[in-house]
Amino acid sequence: MTDKPTxxxxxxxxxxxxxxxxxxxxxxxxxFIGAISIxxxxxxxxxxxxxxxxxxxxxxxxxxFQVTIFSxxxxxxxxxxxxxxxxxxxxxxxxxxxxxxxxxxxxxxxxQLFYIYYALGRVLQVPDMLSAIIAMSVCYGAYxxxxxxxxxxxxxxxxTEAARSLGFDKNQTMFFVVLPQAWRMILPxxxxxxxxxxKDSSLVSILAVADILxxxxxxxxESFQYFETYTMIALLYLxxxxxxxxxxxxxxxxxxxxxx
Amino acid sequence: xxxxxxxxxxxxxxxxxxxQAELKVNSEGKPIxxxxxxxxxxxxxxxxxxxxxxxxxxxxxxxxxxAGGYVVEIKNVAWxxxxxxLAAGKYDCITSSVSINDKRKKAMDFSSxxxxxxxxxxxxxxxxxxxxxxxxxxxxxxQIGTTGYxxxxxxxxxxxxxxxxxxxxxxxxxxxxxVAVVCDNPVAADFALQQAEYSKRMKIAFTVKSDTTEFYxxxxxxxxxxxxxxxxxxxxxxxxxxxxxxxxxxxxxxxx
Numbered sequence: 001m002t003d004k005p006t007x008x009x010x011x012x013x014x015x016x017x018x019x020x021x022x023x024x025x026x027x028x029x030x031x032f033i034g035a036i037s038i039x040x041x042x043x044x045x046x047x048x049x050x051x052x053x054x055x056x057x058x059x060x061x062x063x064x065f066q067v068t069i070f071s072x073x074x075x076x077x078x079x080x081x082x083x084x085x086x087x088x089x090x091x092x093x094x095x096x097x098x099x100x101x102x103x104x105x106x107x108x109x110x111x112q113l114f115y116i117y118y119a120l121g122r123v124l125q126v127p128d129m130l131s132a133i134i135a136m137s138v139c140y141g142a143y144x145x146x147x148x149x150x151x152x153x154x155x156x157x158x159x160t161e162a163a164r165s166l167g168f169d170k171n172q173t174m175f176f177v178v179l180p181q182a183w184r185m186i187l188p189x190x191x192x193x194x195x196x197x198x199k200d201s202s203l204v205s206i207l208a209v210a211d212i213l214x215x216x217x218x219x220x221x222e223s224f225q226y227f228e229t230y231t232m233i234a235l236l237y238l239x240x241x242x243x244x245x246x247x248x249x250x251x252x253x254x255x256x257x258x259x260x
Numbered sequence: 261x262x263x264x265x266x267x268x269x270x271x272x273x274x275x276x277x278x279x280q281a282e283l284k285v286n287s288e289g290k291p292i293x294x295x296x297x298x299x300x301x302x303x304x305x306x307x308x309x310x311x312x313x314x315x316x317x318x319x320x321x322x323x324x325x326x327a328g329g330y331v332v333e334i335k336n337v338a339w340x341x342x343x344x345x346l347a348a349g350k351y352d353c354i355t356s357s358v359s360i361n362d363k364r365k366k367a368m369d370f371s372s373x374x375x376x377x378x379x380x381x382x383x384x385x386x387x388x389x390x391x392x393x394x395x396x397x398x399x400x401x402x403q404i405g406t407t408g409y410x411x412x413x414x415x416x417x418x419x420x421x422x423x424x425x426x427x428x429x430x431x432x433x434x435x436x437x438x439v440a441v442v443c444d445n446p447v448a449a450d451f452a453l454q455q456a457e458y459s460k461r462m463k464i465a466f467t468v469k470s471d472t473t474e475f476y477x478x479x480x481x482x483x484x485x486x487x488x489x490x491x492x493x494x495x496x497x498x499x500x501x502x503x504x505x506x507x508x509x510x511x512x513x514x515x516x
Contacts, residue, residue: 118428121435128421128437208401208421208432217340218422221405224367226344 028246035239042232049225053216053232060215061236067132067211068198074137075197076190079144084174086149097145104142110203112139117207132204140197147193151186152178184255191248195241202237212236283330283352283486291330293487294351295321298339300425302450303511304357304375304476307336316446316511317355317476320374320495323503328494340404340424343367346479352487354479357444359407361474368482371491373475374504379408379468380448382433383440390466392418398439401429408442411468426451434458442468446512 042050085097104112116135117128126134155178163173205214212233220229283291297305297313305315313334325332337345339356346354346368359377360370381392389395392415402409404422412420421438423429429441430451441448445467452462478495480488498504 118431118435121431121437125436128432206424206428208423208428210421214422217404220344221340221422222363222410224343224347224364226341 028242031238032242032246035235035242039232039235039239049219049223049228050232052223053219053225053229056219057212057215057233057236060210060212061240063129063209064198064201064211064240066129067136067201067204067209068194070133071136071140071201072190072194072197074133075140075144075193078137078141079148082141082145083148083152086145087152101142101145104139109136109139109200110206113203113207128207128209132201132207132209136197136201136204140193143193144190147186147189148182150189151182154185155181187255188248188252191244191251195244195248198241198244199237286331291490293325293330293332293353293490295332295334296337296342296345296351296354297334297356298342299336300339300427301357301444301447302454304444304446305355316375316507317357319507319510320498320504321355321478323498323507324491324494326494327497327501327503328490330490330494338424339406343479346481349481352481352484353491357447357476358479359444359474360477361407364479369480369484369488370477371480371488372495373477374495375476377444377446377474377476379411379442379470379474380445380464381440381442381466381468382430382448382452382462383465384433384461385463387439387463387465389440392440392442392468395439399437400440400442401432401438402426402442403429406443407474408444408468411470412442430458430462434461440465 039050039054043054082097082100085093086101088094088097107115113132113135116138117131120126121131159177159181160173163177164170168177201211202213205211205217208214210218216229216233220226223229283293285291297317299305299307299313299315301315303315305313305317308314313336318334321332321334334355335351337351337354337356342354342356343364345351353371357375357377358364358370360373364370381389383389392400392412395415396417397419399419399421400412400415401421401423402412403426404424406426409420409422412418421429421432423432426441426443426447429438429443432438433441434457441451443451445464448464451458452464453459478491480491498507
């Protein structure tokens with residue numbers, strides 16, 4: 001009996017330290033522990049108003065998460081089709097996708113939100129939450145489209161040629177050969193879009209959607225404690241994005257690891 | 261040398277402090293009071309087609325300034341944060357249909373009341389609601405941080421939605437996302453009855469009953485007695501000489 005299989009298991013297994021994980025003293029840990037300590041300190045030493053603010057916003061955090069998660073799913077679906085359209089040889093599909101990207105990227109998100117919610121609201125009645133998600137998806141779909149296009153472009157054309165010569169048709173090549181490989185390139189930038197979308201989701205508060213920012217503003221408007229409220233809001237957003245960015249870099253490391 | 265620097269520093273501090281406390285004067289020697297106003301509240305204060313700040317309170321402030329011997333500079337400031345700006349000293353007072361209440365009195369001083377107001381509820385024409393409680397389980401909108409919004413929030417089982425501007429809430433009512441909007445009665449009258457598109461579908465259904473009468477006052481930074489006295493002097497003068505009634509008649513048709 002040889003011990004060959006176990007050796008392979010060990011070298012290939014999980015638990016290898018990721019290359020950009022610099023232990024406990026890194027910018028990430030400083031920010032993370034800092035944010036948690038400041039929140040704890042404020043809540044413990046000055047429950048009025050900090051604890052009150054913290055008790056006021058939880059449903060807002062839930063709404064922010066809902067908007068972000070559904071929007072990133074919507075944006076990914078729109079992005080996939082836009083990306084495919086942008087590299088398509090079909091001139092009409094290509095033109096539609098390119099025009100969409102140009103138009104959406106040229107209009108500020110805030111204006112798009114107002115437009116989809118209030119202007120289209122005259123024609124089509126969509127509930128507030130859904131229209132916020134649609135607006136965020138449409139806006140981020142354009143950016144995601146570019147991410148997908150770049151990811152697909154990065155796959156060597158030899159892969160397509162090889163697949164085609166093995167008898168795959170165009171669609172099969174795309175879905176079974178190119179996209180699975182492109183996914184690896186796409187995932188990290190999608191993670192970054194995810195974080196950017198979470199921060200931009202604060203804009204939906206203008207649509208009377210009760211997210212973190214709207215809840216905070218309601219608290220401030222009633223108590224006149226603007227400084228305290230926005231301090232807490234900033235810390236909460238920071239904490240959430242830090243946790244997400246850790247998740248994204250973990251995913252990146254996993255992918256890089258398998259790539260080796 | 262060291263002493264000189266200390267003296268100089270102290271002198272400059274004195275100058276800085278007195279500059280903050282005293283109002284600037286214009287070329288005629290009249291003090292200038294900087295006024296903030298959220299001009300999205302027709303007919304009290306709004307921006308007309310010529311991009312000018314107009315409205316009842318704008319006219320009133322200008323007339324009061326004339327009578328009281330000072331000058332007003334009115335600036336359009338978004339409602340959300342308007343009180344924070346006052347506390348931070350960005351302007352001397354707020355004339356923006358601010359209702360006087362005890363909570364606000366803790367954070368700022370108020371001039372003598374200049375307008376009586378009730379909270380009106382705007383709904384669709386086919387609605388039969390008589391009180392806010394009739395909107396159980398439904399969405400009722402109002403502008404963030406207004407007495408109207410607080411009235412909605414106080415009502416049990418009604419979903420309160422806060423908007424940045426009352427106009428956006430009206431638009432959502434028009435689009436069918438809300439069942440009602442609560443705001444000050446002159447504003448409700450302007451939106452529901454004056455705007456052609458809205459008046460086809462909307463009406464003022466009823467007013468919110470309250471045990472206390474609600475008044476607008478000019479909000480002034482806590483402890484700024486100089487501005488408070490000037491404004492009160494001006495307001496008293498325009499009420500006395502009948503200018504107040506003229507302005508009232510101009511914006512609301514009949515003098516009360």
